Amino acid sequence: MLRETPNLDWLRVFAETAATESFALAATRLNVTPGAVSQRIKALEAFLQIDLFQRYAQGVKLTEAGKRYAQRVSPALDQLVTATREITSAGSAKSVRVTILPSLAQLWLGPRMEQFHALETNTTVEIWADPTIIDLRTSNFDIAIRYGKPPFPGCDYRELFFDELVPVASPKLIETLERDDQGLLIGASLMLDPYWEHDFADWLDRTGLTPPRALKTQTFSLYAMTVDATLQGRGFTIGHTALIGELLRTGELQTLSDRRVPSKNQFYLLTKSAIPLSTAAETFVAWLLEQARPPAA
DSSP states (O other): OOOOSOOHHHHHHHHHHHHHTOHHHHHHHHTSOHHHHHHHHHHHHHHHTSOOEEEETTEEEEOHHHHHHHHHHHHHHHHHHHHHHHHHOTTSOEEEEEEEOHHHIIIIIGGGHHHHHHHOTTEEEEEEEOSSOOOGGGSSOSEEEEEEOSOOTTEEEEEEEOOEEEEEEOHHHHHHSOBOTTSOBTTOOEEEOSTTTTHHHHHHHHHTOOOOTTOOEEEOSSHHHHHHHHHTTSOBEEEEHHHHHHHHHHTSSEESOSOOEEOSSEEEEEEETTOOOOHHHHHHHHHHHHHHSOOOO
């Protein structure tokens, strides 16, 4: 009988490579060598008699055929994984994989995970914190938390919480420095990170205010580092209220203005359309949504 489906291992390697568009990253995730990944992709392409990737000196990129194939294969593999988990999960450990922005992982989700594990002692949550946008449809992640705008193709989404921009500083720095007529601290440095480096300019533009004269800046690789430097009194930053809400409630950070503006993007929880979640993933999603609810006034 003519074999109509390729080797399952080839498909598993293809799905991982499609999600990263990198033989090296796929090899790391699969715990094999890049050569082994390349060999399996070549075998799959020979079986299909079609190129799934374009090869370049600096890496690989999915062809249009490869994109279409990944959009069909990856959900099918996920369904196999879900079915296997369901039939083998009784009394065994369960896992949930999440892709998330580093700032949200560090400032919001990470500090809450101990609480989740206390409630769900038999569930392992793998948190993949990366600013790179991974296509949930062609990945083996169960959940994505994204900072963006709908629609999200191939995904169901729910708003996680409402985010606003406002300049903030530590009480110690506020007591030390004078303010200008806009309420900003005279002589204070602006703490920045590359991902949100335009926040301050955006806030000024939308509030009709002007930048302070001779404004100095300090740049950090992560927003969490920016927040930490602000807590230390090294300068001020633009606060994302979704991430620093608890610091504002405790008074560890204070706003420099009563003019808050909604972030142009918001945080959303994404799951794959038409792909049922495992029981563990459903439990984790429900817990996330509960954690994201605004505190009672």
